[in-house]
Amino acid sequence: MNHSPFENWIFDDELEPGEAKQLNAHLHDCPACKAIKTADQEAKHLMRSAAIASPETGFTDRWLLFARHQEEKAQKKQVAILFSIFITLAVISTIILITASHQQGIEVVYFLQSSLIDLQQWFQRLIITLNSYRFVLSVLPFRVPAIVWLFLAGNLGFWALIWALSIWKFPSIRKVLA
């Protein structure tokens, strides 16, 4: 006996009335599919009738203890991280102080100083650039004729429409090809 598509319809709760009728007729004649249907109903009944499992009494108190313990652990971890950063920096500084000569020490200090100055200059340049962009953006709309803006907006709208159409159309083309 051909069980397809009935073996799948057994688990489908959204069958059309015609399909449901066909399935019932098949179940009447097919003991194998009938057994699967009965097993499905048995599984549902078993789970729906099972009690909600409860923890032992005092769950909230145990959770509070657990939470305090976790908080302590998190705090200890934070302290450990800060401590290890401090120790690492201290070890590196000590190594530099011990190994570097007086001249090298001065060079390291100069290097750090110049790096800081470079960073400061870079930020200043960034701020100036951003300000000039802001100025251009505040002036530009009044200098450019309205017709140019209309042309740009129309162009953008056209390409957005093409893009939206491609998203909408491509999946259906792919489905047809598949």
Add this chain to the structure above:
Amino acid sequence: MTPDQGIDPTLFTTVVEENHRPVFNLCYRMLGSMEDAEDAAQETFWKAYRNYHRYDPSRSLLTWLLAIAAHHCIDEIRKRRMKTISLDAFTEEILPDLQPLPEIQTEQRIENENIHTLLDTLQPEDRAAVVMRYWYGFSDEEIAQTLNLTIPAVKSRLFRARKQLASTINQQEKNHSAEIRRQNEPQSI
């Protein structure tokens, strides 16, 4: 308590008290033992407490907690690759505050054993979807929201899970019938 509060865990105990049963039940059905369920439920409430500022009050608090619990249990199952559940674990499955009669205890134990055997055949995400559907009556949309899945994905998972559960029960019944036949055979000779 609003999501902006929650510095002190004591404030969160109301949330724990009101929701620990459904969260524990989900963990228990997912993991299969009381100890694992207790740990998972504790972890769930800890994660919820730590991330309470992310909770959207327009959503149900229980749904949010169950989402955390389900994801935690899925991760746990993947980590532990729990295949079998020892019978010892089932001796503790009875609701302790109800203290049922010994016969009822045995019935419950067998029932829970059957449920665990069945659920254990499912993939973790499918198991979570089944628990949410049958124990909490969640709709496809609610399951999708809780497990971060699309609705078609939930439908597909539930379909696959139901097929698997029915197939397992069907197989168990076939084995049972075969066993009875085997037992009866020597008597007929």
